[in-house]
Amino acid sequence: MTEGIFAGRTGLVTGGGRGIGRAICQMLAENGAKVAINFQRNQAAAQETLALLAECGAEAILVQADVASETDVERMVEEIGAQFGSVDLLVNNAGIATSAEHGEFGFAEWQRMFAVNVDGPFLTTWAVKNQMIAQRFGRIVNISSLAAIQLKRNMIHYATTKAAVVAFTRHTAHAFAEHNVHVNCLAPGLIDTDLARSANPDMVEQLIANTPMGRMGTPNEMAAVVKFLLSEESSFITGQTIAACGGRT
Numbered sequence: 188m189t190e191g192i193f194a195g196r197t198g199l200v201t202g203g204g205r206g207i208g209r210a211i212c213q214m215l216a217e218n219g220a221k222v223a224i225n226f227q228r229n230q231a232a233a234q235e236t237l238a239l240l241a242e243c244g245a246e247a248i249l250v251q252a253d254v255a256s257e258t259d260v261e262r263m264v265e266e267i268g269a270q271f272g273s274v275d276l277l278v279n280n281a282g283i284a285t286s287a288e289h290g291e292f293g294f295a296e297w298q299r300m301f302a303v304n305v306d307g308p309f310l311t312t313w314a315v316k317n318q319m320i321a322q323r324f325g326r327i328v329n330i331s332s333l334a335a336i337q338l339k340r341n342m343i344h345y346a347t348t349k350a351a352v353v354a355f356t357r358h359t360a361h362a363f364a365e366h367n368v369h370v371n372c373l374a375p376g377l378i379d380t381d382l383a384r385s386a387n388p389d390m391v392e393q394l395i396a397n398t399p400m401g402r403m404g405t406p407n408e409m410a411a412v413v414k415f416l417l418s419e420e421s422s423f424i425t426g427q428t429i430a431a432c433g434g435r436t
Contacts, residue, residue, distance in 0.1 A: 191219025192418050197271040199264075201225040201254050201311055202281030204233035206380035207330065210406035211278050211413050212236050216245030218414065220276060223250050223267045227281070246271070254281045254307030264314040273318040276417050279308035279352075280330045284345050284382065297344050304348035308355060312370075316363065325368035326417045329356050331428060333376045337436045349374070353428050360426030369425040371416045376432025379403040399434035 198215040202208040203224035213236075215222050222240055224247060226233035233249050240247040250266050252259035267274060282304045285296070308329050319325025334342050335349035353372055360370035377383060377394045383403060384391075395402060412431050415421050430436050 191217065193276065194219035196275040197221045197223065197267065197273065198276035198278065198417075199223040199225065199250075199267060199274045199311070199315070200278045200280055201307065202227075203278075204229050204236050206382065207375065207378060207406045207409045208278075208280040209236045209239070210410040211280060212247070213239055213243075214407075214410040214414050215276065215417075216240040216243050216247060221245070221271045222247040223263075223271065223274070224248070225250050225252055225254070225263065225281065227251065227253050254279075254311055255302035257310055260310040260314050264311075273322060274315040275319070275322075275324060275326065277311060277315055277325070277327045278330070278413060278417075279311055279327070281307055282330065282348075284332075284342075289343060292344060300344045300348050301351075304345070305351045305355070308352060312359060316359075316368065319368045320363065320366040323367045325363070325366075327359070327368070327370040328413050328416045329370070329372045331356075331372050331374040333374050333430055333432045333435060335374055336428070336430060356428060357426045364425055369416075369421070371421070371425060372428040373409060373412050373416070374428050374430045374432070375404060375409050376430070376435050377403045378409060379405055397435060398432070402433065404431060404433060 198220040200208050200212050203212045204226040212222050212224050224233055224236050237247055237249055250263045252263035329352050331352040332349040334346035335353050356370050356372040
């Protein structure tokens with residue numbers, strides 16, 4: 188595939204095997220990008236994503252890595268470079284989420300949440316930023332959460348990491364702006380993914396009831412926002428966080 192707004196570009200999507208990540212991979216492929224689909228453990232889901240991209244004629248590869256591991260991330264970017272060249276479009280989507288009352292989690296859980304949700308975007312961004320700066324082009328979208336900007340019960344550790352992603356976005360955007368490297372952030376509300384479907388049904392229904400649009404969002408709707416932020420349609424936007432949450436904030 189050579190046509191599309193991302194033709195000639197290489198995109199890396201962390202946590203691209205399912206949910207929002209899969210939808211973003213499909214969006215990139217449908218718009219002409221070469222796509223590197225990162226996964227950590229669920230290779231079967233990543234293979235499904237790869238097959239979907241092959242259906243639209245896209246060039247795509249799987250790259251296994253734990254985004255919380257500097258060694259893994261460096262190896263992953265080297266693998267992408269060997270096959271596709273430098274990463275032009277980065278979506279830091281990989282993350283973990285749990286809810287727990289303050290007495291139900293400790294420092295180990297706090298550290299793991301930060302390792303994936305904060306160290307992950309840092310390590311991946313640092314692994315590609317010098318290439319982007321050298322070529323004077325790069326587009327980065329970090330996936331945060333509505334929990335970063337609106338109070339959510341029993342999510343102290345998760346919400347804190349996602350707020351850190353918002354701050355990371357703002358400050359890297361400022362640092363990279365002069366090099367034509369833009370960094371923005373998407374903060375999804377309740378989205379219809381495996382994670383949402385596995386949650387407490389009563390909690391999900393309550394969240395839907397508190398959403399003015401009266402429904403969950405879809406992964407494709409999140410991918411559409413990411414498409415805008417990666418494209419030249421957002422050429423004068425950097426350092427921003429867009430909440431896509433059906434009006435909850």
